[in-house]
Amino acid sequence: MGLALNSMAIEMPAVYGHPNRMGFRGVLTTVDAASDKSPSGARGHRVLLTRRAAEDAIPSLMGMGLDYSPALDRHDARRKIGVITRAEIVGHAIEVGGFLYARDFPEIVKEIGRSERGSGNISANATSPRNEAGGARSGLGMSYEIADALVEDIKASIWVLNRVTFTGAAVLRRDKAAYRATWIELG
Numbered sequence: 001m002g003l004a005l006n007s008m009a010i011e012m013p014a015v016y017g018h019p020n021r022m023g024f025r026g027v028l029t030t031v032d033a034a035s036d037k038s039p040s041g042a043r044g045h046r047v048l049l050t051r052r053a054a055e056d057a058i059p060s061l062m063g064m065g066l067d068y069s070p071a072l073d074r075h076d077a078r079r080k081i082g083v084i085t086r087a088e089i090v091g092h093a094i095e096v097g098g099f100l101y102a103r104d105f106p107e108i109v110k111e112i113g114r115s116e117r118g119s120g121n122i123s124a125n126a127t128s129p130r131n132e133a134g135g136a137r138s139g140l141g142m143s144y145e146i147a148d149a150l151v152e153d154i155k156a157s158i159w160v161l162n163r164v165t166f167t168g169a170a171v172l173r174r175d176k177a178a179y180r181a182t183w184i185e186l187g
Contacts (some may be wrong), residue, residue, distance in 0.1 A: 008059055015017065017187075019102065025096070025187050029054075030049075030092045031092055032050060040158060047160065048161065050168050057165060062087070063082070063084070065082070065084075065168045066080065066100070067168060072176070077168060090132065102113070108171065140173060142169055142171060143172055146166055148163065
C-alpha cells in the first residue's frame, strides 16, 4: 500500500489571544472524484480535479483568501474573511486550514460555530464529513476558486481538470457546494 501525502504551510507567528485571528480547518474538495453538481463557471458540467493537478496546485493555495456571501449561497471574492495558511492532500481530500478575521467578521465565526455545534459530537477523524452519530459534520461547506484550468475534453459531461491555479476559496452552505463532502470548523 503506497501512501502519499502532499503538504504545504505558511508558518505564522503565534500570537496568543489575538482578537482578529481565529483558526479554521476543513475539507476544501476531493480529488479524483466527480463533483456532486456543477460548480459556478463550469457551464453546467460536473468536474473532476485530478490528483496530479491538485498536487501541482497546492502551492497556489498558500496565502489565498477565504470569502463568503452573507446568504452563504455563493462566492464573493471581494468579501475576504480569512486566509489559507495550510493545505494538504490526505487520501482523496484536500484539507486546508488558516485564520478567519474574527473581529472583522464576527457573524461568520458565530455561524461556523453554530453550524458545527448543531452537528453533534465531532469525530476524531478530521477528513470525515460525518459526526459520531452519523449525521453531517456541519451545515457549512467550502468551494474552491480557480483560474487557468486545463480541461481534458470540453465536450465531456464531466470535465476532467488536468491543471488549475487556486485563487481562493469560499465558505457556503453545503447544499450550495459542488462537493457535498466539504466542511469547515473552528479550530
